[in-house]
Amino acid sequence: MAESNAGDETGRLRLDRRARRRQETTEEILDLATEVMTEHGVNGLTLAEVARRLGVQTPSLYKYFPSIGAVYDALFERAAQQNLDALREGMARGEPGLDSLTTGLEASGRWVLKNQALAQLLFWRPVPNFEPSPAAFAPSKEIAGIQQQAIVEAVTAGQLGPDAFEEAGYMVAILIKGVLTQAMANEPHLDWGKGRYTPLFPKLLKLLPAAYPPART
Amino acid sequence: MAESNAGDETGRLRLDRRARRRQETTEEILDLATEVMTEHGVNGLTLAEVARRLGVQTPSLYKYFPSIGAVYDALFERAAQQNLDALREGMARGEPGLDSLTTGLEASGRWVLKNQALAQLLFWRPVPNFEPSPAAFAPSKEIAGIQQQAIVEAVTAGQLGPDAFEEAGYMVAILIKGVLTQAMANEPHLDWGKGRYTPLFPKLLKLLPAAYPPART
DNA sequence: GTCTATACTCCGATAGAC
DNA sequence: GTCTATCGGAGTATAGAC
CATH class of the missing domain: 1.10.357.10 (Tetracycline Repressor, domain 2)
Known part of the structure; x- marks a missing residue:
């Protein structure tokens, strides 16, 4: 309640920005997943390979999707x-x-x-x-x-x-x-x-x- | 050369029998592989699963096929x-x-x-x-x-x-x-x-x- | 031709520190 | 939201005893 007085507007903008950033990352994951399927077949999709291409460790993807x-x-x-x-x-x-x-x-x-x-x-x-x-x-x-x-x-x-x-x-x-x-x-x-x-x-x-x-x- | 005097006929029969048995096993492997693909998808075929169904250990299959x-x-x-x-x-x-x-x-x-x-x-x-x-x-x-x-x-x-x-x-x-x-x-x-x-x-x-x-x- | 044992690689998923 | 560490499991394939 008493943390920041930056005002409603800034707060909402920050939330929107975070939501937008999250949405962008989600889309990027799906784009990379499509690339992997194109190269290795539909069944060749693995979260590990997507994580490598995203430049991130595999467990991080579980913040965006609960399972493959x-x-x-x-x-x-x-x-x-x-x-x-x-x-x-x-x-x-x-x-x-x-x-x-x-x-x-x-x-x-x-x-x-x-x-x-x-x-x-x-x-x-x-x-x-x-x-x-x-x-x-x-x-x-x-x-x-x-x-x-x-x-x-x-x-x-x-x-x-x-x-x-x-x-x-x-x-x-x-x-x-x-x-x-x-x-x-x-x-x-x-x-x-x-x-x-x-x-x-x-x-x-x-x-x-x-x-x-x-x-x- | 001097191992067995059982004669050509017996020798050939034995070879034929062995070859036939080998052929039967080969066909059985392919039948089981088809079953596995039917249940788990074409990509779901694994030699381990075929071996389980054949009642044999996985490495034995490599006597019949050099690779999956x-x-x-x-x-x-x-x-x-x-x-x-x-x-x-x-x-x-x-x-x-x-x-x-x-x-x-x-x-x-x-x-x-x-x-x-x-x-x-x-x-x-x-x-x-x-x-x-x-x-x-x-x-x-x-x-x-x-x-x-x-x-x-x-x-x-x-x-x-x-x-x-x-x-x-x-x-x-x-x-x-x-x-x-x-x-x-x-x-x-x-x-x-x-x-x-x-x-x-x-x-x-x-x-x-x-x-x-x-x-x- | 069967087995055991093993080397190797990879994956999905979770726990917990930061 | 990222990381490290880890569990648990799967698979291909080879080496070597029997």
Whole structure:
């Protein structure tokens, strides 16, 4: 109570600064963890290696995360959020319906190829005994909803027949995951749009009307 | 030279028996390694755990494999060979062309869903610092050739246009990998033909003629 | 071909001084 | 919030007796 008379303002600023500094360190830990996963595989992440790169001793990291599982969880959530953002931005660049879905998934694919370690954590679940928390999983659920909404708009616009409601979302997921799996396994150093697989994606999405033909007008 | 007069026949039988016993143990090690990967993930394979399950001390395994990398290599080769066998058998049950390709890839998909740990080793390369040897990779190369051959037959039979030569093999790879990736990530306990993804595979392959329309006759 | 013993390296996590 | 020290455990691999 009687320690410092510097005033409320300075006190709050100091707290804010500390909170901000802590937040920055937390983000840096996650950045370094992503680097380690990129070099040593998703399972090759260790707190010891992150600590070395941060220039700090391993136990210090436990002031920021209670366990390595918590680090994975934060990585999962951040990755899902970034992928969701990429999808949203990409979809905004296209006309509602199949066009928007195409530009959105291409933007999502670009993010995946530039963040392959995070994408593996997100899509393939390669870490035994790690299950993302509900909070970390929330953005992933939103992605599925957004894609289904695009299908609905494509049906409304007459681009797809009404039988697309049930199945087309799964088909779209198959197509984008197939393209990305092949690209990551066989051409991991190429960006989206290069190589043998990702350029085929627009062609694949254009096949959807053949699978779910709209009623002729 | 002058050790035993039991005769050539007995000597050869003894050698054969020893060789057979050694081969059996080798196979058992690979079976147990597959079990461990199924339970603990592909990266969760350790020689210590395999030794425990075999009822033997860890160093004994080094009489059969010089390193854990050699175990991964043998697993990779065996998996690729089994998958190739499944594809061949499945293709033999269909008419040459797209029909054969469909039945073959469905049989391959059935094998994958029943051997998911091996399939991950085969398709996703989740083990850092492990590259399959050329010998282990040979069956995988043959699979690509067989699929391309089926495309050629489909074009010859007039099911696909000639522009399929270049691209359709990659498209087929995208489709089967997409279906399997989604099934393994979201419905790993379901067999082929069940769930939301694998039943869509025939429908997807039937879209190929829409992508590469044959010349009208 | 099996064992014991061991060298070596690494990791996650906690306790407690500062 | 950082450090040192430490516990407890795991793994790969080798040496050498039997």
